[in-house]
Amino acid sequence: MEFPSKLIEDAVNEVAKLPGIGKKTALRMVLHLVKEAEGKTTALTEALNRMRHNIRFCNTCHNISDSDDCAICSSHRRDKSVLCVVEESRDVMAIENTAQFTGVYHVLGGIISPMNGVGPSDLKIDALVERVAKAQGSIKEIILALSPTMEGDTTAFYINRRLSNFSVKITSIARGVSVGGDLEYTDEITLGRSISGRVPFQV
Amino acid sequence: MEFPSKLIEDAVNEVAKLPGIGKKTALRMVLHLVKEAEGKTTALTEALNRMRHNIRFCNTCHNISDSDDCAICSSHRRDKSVLCVVEESRDVMAIENTAQFTGVYHVLGGIISPMNGVGPSDLKIDALVERVAKAQGSIKEIILALSPTMEGDTTAFYINRRLSNFSVKITSIARGVSVGGDLEYTDEITLGRSISGRVPFQV
Numbered sequence: 201m202e203f204p205s206k207l208i209e210d211a212v213n214e215v216a217k218l219p220g221i222g223k224k225t226a227l228r229m230v231l232h233l234v235k236e237a238e239g240k241t242t243a244l245t246e247a248l249n250r251m252r253h254n255i256r257f258c259n260t261c262h263n264i265s266d267s268d269d270c271a272i273c274s275s276h277r278r279d280k281s282v283l284c285v286v287e288e289s290r291d292v293m294a295i296e297n298t299a300q301f302t303g304v305y306h307v308l309g310g311i312i313s314p315m316n317g318v319g320p321s322d323l324k325i326d327a328l329v330e331r332v333a334k335a336q337g338s339i340k341e342i343i344l345a346l347s348p349t350m351e352g353d354t355t356a357f358y359i360n361r362r363l364s365n366f367s368v369k370i371t372s373i374a375r376g377v378s379v380g381g382d383l384e385y386t387d388e389i390t391l392g393r394s395i396s397g398r399v400p401f402q403v
Numbered sequence: 404m405e406f407p408s409k410l411i412e413d414a415v416n417e418v419a420k421l422p423g424i425g426k427k428t429a430l431r432m433v434l435h436l437v438k439e440a441e442g443k444t445t446a447l448t449e450a451l452n453r454m455r456h457n458i459r460f461c462n463t464c465h466n467i468s469d470s471d472d473c474a475i476c477s478s479h480r481r482d483k484s485v486l487c488v489v490e491e492s493r494d495v496m497a498i499e500n501t502a503q504f505t506g507v508y509h510v511l512g513g514i515i516s517p518m519n520g521v522g523p524s525d526l527k528i529d530a531l532v533e534r535v536a537k538a539q540g541s542i543k544e545i546i547l548a549l550s551p552t553m554e555g556d557t558t559a560f561y562i563n564r565r566l567s568n569f570s571v572k573i574t575s576i577a578r579g580v581s582v583g584g585d586l587e588y589t590d591e592i593t594l595g596r597s598i599s600g601r602v603p604f605q606v
Contacts, residue, residue: 201496201500202496202499202500203496204466204467204468204473204474204475204492204495204496205454205458205467205468205469206469207453207454207457207458207469208454208458208467210450210453210454211450211451211453211454213450214446214447214450214451215447215450215451217443217447218432218435218436218447219431219432219435220428220431220432221432225423227493227496228422228423228493229421229422229423229424230451230454231467231491231492231493232421232422233421233451233454233455234454234455234458234467234492238455238456240420241451241452241454241455241456242452242455243417244417244418244420244421244448244451245447245448245449245451245452246448247413247414247416247417247418248414248417248418248433248436248444248447248448249444249445249448250410250413250414251410251411251413251414251433251436251437251444252436252437252441252444252445253441253444254410255408255410255411255437263407264407264408264411264434264437265407265408266408266409266410270407271407272407288434289407289434289437290430290431290434292407293404293405293406293407293430296405297404297405
């Protein structure tokens, strides 16, 4: 792509580094900013800078937070005896949106993935073990809510082993056919596992 | 959507103002920036600010440029007697990519669109008339390369009327079936017009 201006080219190259954004989409965004008032660009860049430079993580659950203690960890309404282990802050938002979970979280900040050079020490797994140890039995259940992929299974397996010395119930989110999905179009592995992992019928 | 942090929420709201970006995509981008080093965000915002605050437009063709005269207008290789009128800088880039045009451009900066409150005075149409007048007959042909929409046709009609006093040939880019396209799947209006606007067969 030939650009009429070096400034446009630099901006497009930077925007195109964002996930899911190609050069064409980046160009569209940059030209949009050119058409809009200068204040719009300033508002965007200031919001991004303020966010990136001031963002903090909760000392307890390592979720993104505006303070050292996140709203969930510091809430008295949340059940501190149930801990849900997730990969990313995004997963916390997804689970919160279901309004089905009243416990607290532990954000690993990633998943064990040797292909991408991510090992257990890069994640908040030591912090999780420490948290469980410190709680001295007050944590009753740990729910592993990790992606149903090989990396997710590896991470779940590793965490399970690390926590084997503690008397805590370790569960995993249910896997099976999607609610509202069509059996016919469910992939074979999911369908096969949902048969082998069948559960008692509940009325 | 519930956000774990006001900073994240503000950043997502700003990013979601960009064209084609919804809240979910914006969140994905913002969380990507959180994971990356702070320097990445600074590089992005600096490139955007530098671009927006220093961008200039060519005095002659009104295309985006790093200086007061764009590379095309100041090139001695370009044929100044043929002027291609386009809506946006993006169109200049698209036509330049075809490598089929050796003349110069005139960027209107938009298209007449009463629905969006854009009238002839908001565009560089007066500047175009002035440019043609100043050239004193040295401009031989004006190609109207506007979108084949009602707004594009209106703008073309208006420009044609404004230039009727000058002895300049006014042409329009050819419309018809796409090269490599399938007749069967061409829309009826395009196919109909390509029949009524048929051209002599060339070997």
